[in-house]
Amino acid sequence: MLVNVNNLVSISEANQNFSKVARMVDEKGTVIILKNNTPRYVLIDYSKFEESVVADNTTVEDAANNILSKHLKAFKELAK
Incomplete structure (x- = not known):
């Protein structure tokens, strides 16, 4: 910060x-x-606090699933 x-x-x-x-x-x-x-x-400001709480509540697994779903085609190509 x-x-x-x-x-x-x-x-x-x-x-x-x-x-x-x-x-x-x-x-x-x-x-x-x-x-x-x-x-x-x-x-x-409370609204900024709420934003950070939402970000903290996102788990690593959720973030990984989100990234994988967005870029699945690229990951499949890299896996070849």
Whole structure:
């Protein structure tokens, strides 16, 4: 994950100005919240979170079956 230094916020600033941090998420997509100058939390838009959960729920077997079904002709040719 690439981190934009303009998206870094201290935990105290996030606590005191949460609406400002929420606006940053709306504008920039993600905000990294620092605790003791170390990245500790990620605040993201819920729709982006849902997308990542769906991707995580796809099993390796499902992904392999999807690839095989799309490219079955090529795999059969390679198997000759």
